Amino acid sequence: MAEAQHHILVVDDDDQVRRMLRRCFEDEGYRVSEATDQAGVNAALAGDIDLITLDLNLGGTDGLTIARAVRQSRDLPIIMITGKGDMIDRIVGLEIGADDYIAKPFHLREVLARVRSVLRRAGPRSERAPAVSAGTRIGFDGFALDVDRRELSGPDGAEIRITSGEFDLLVLFARHPHRVLSRDQIMDLLKGHDWAPNDRSIDNQIARLRKLIEADSDQPRLLKTVRGTGYSFTPKNLTP
Template identity: 80%
Template sequence: MADPQRHILIVDDDDQIRRMLRRCFEDEGYRVSEATAQAGVDAALATGVDLMTLDLNLDGTDGLSIARAVRQNWDLPIIMITGKGDMIDRIVGLEIGADDYIAKPFHLREVLARVRSVLRRTAPQAAPAAAASAVARRLDNSIQFDGFTLDLDRRSLLGPDGDIRLTSGEFDLLALFARHPHRVLSRDRIMDLLKGHDWAPNDRSIDNQIARLRKLIETDAREPRLLKTVRGAGYSFTPLDLEA
């Protein structure tokens, strides 16, 4: 059973889907709130929410606008729900910083697995001393570079100052680069290597994800040292100290 203190907000204008998701989450011990528009979202967030599922196609309300508003004011994981053909919404959602996607129609078991995964990745971290000792230890199935530890099992990134939160798309892209260090990867090659992942990249989404990663791992994102642009060719991951 889940920690009963974890609070999930369901944002959907379909009564049947909200009831179905509520029953699924409450059966697992989660606390659940519902909303159909921005006002309901704001009221629920004021009580403390650990994760939000957000239908992008709300009747009379732009789900992406809700996501932007939440991102501006709250550090909250968002799982976006969209139709299979809504590629533009998926791309824009990735740029906003969605933590995961679920395409309709979905299975409740898949929804629950994704919620658990995102909650694990975004759970409060251990005390600083414990985090520091975790860096010192050799972690299984991890990649260490320049003071960072990329844990491939937990899908987390630990930096010199503690945990760094990544969306699913950002993690997948950084893991790809870390597995191919000091090699120039074109956008086409990156898209090819990312096939089979939950998010569907294109040139624009890759460029935006790299820009976000640079802000998280570079000392100066304007003069990147780890994720370099190779003019006319693509990108290269160039850590000074890499251990895998």
Template identity: 55%
Template structure:
């Protein structure tokens, strides 16, 4: 039996500053990753057409199409993880980036070890939990309002079987809400369960994730019936949920 070669994860760095591109490239290659570089949106798309990319480090301030426009376009056609590189230490920039589909952000100037830590967390969350046939694993599948949440495969399917694309953060958020259906969850608890205090999460991040989820799963996001707000506390998943184990 021949051995299977497992390729290292592939990072695409999109930044118009060549010094930052080279710095990130050297660092992540030394850490064992494959790295491709792009200076603008056109080069980014060309790279995505040629390679299978596992995660994108995307600068907010780019010539031509900015990072927000590129993130919005990426998210409309792909669930590839995106970490925004923001040059301004502005909460509004971070929240807008998360609202358009980014999984996380890093403010410049940044420490390379922090970028590495965030990349590892996002990539780790995309990997399905391992199962072992010999142990007769329990596959967590939740059904609600015509939707099917397959936790091991990290998929959300509609009634017709088509997949509803969710970012890493959106999927993790939905899993937490569904698994605690009927229970009011404080923002602080949601931050701990989905992102971790070590990543400096903040309340507006949770609100942005919820808003994006509502747009994807609610019939009327302006009058949510699945994910309801509890004023001054947090959120509750109110749909009737059934669990299938196989």
């Protein structure tokens, strides 16, 4: 059974799908709220939501717009559930910050497995950092990322030489702080950038990033390896 404190928001304009997911989640011990549009999501987010399942193709407001709005204010796990099979929609959803993606028709056991996995990666609610919006400047532990100028500055204010791939990867981690990202997630999120990431290239980029931002790259404090899972960016101070 799921831990009682986990609260899932089901966002879908199909009554049958919402009822099915509610029954499935409640049978596993989750608390469940429902919404069909942006207004419903905003009302629900005033509470203690732990995860959102979000239909990409809502009647009034599309799911991508809702996902963008959520990401600007909350570091909240999002699983997109949709009938669309277009890979472009999947990539855009992941770039916005969705944690997983399930296409309809789906099996409820698969949905539950993905919900459990995403909640495990997200960690306890008390440990989650506020979301970093898609702004032009991100600060962390004395460093500054200027997204528009594509520059990284160190605690002393001096510009640090960084490749395009390293910069894209660091921005990705800064916008998903204190969350474990697998290599597959990183590759999905970086598709469409000016480099073609793969397992090897990601590991190499992370090794080089550590030399730029860690006091001791052999004992990383900011960009940690989560054995068997992926990587997590864990700054003490993060400002959008």
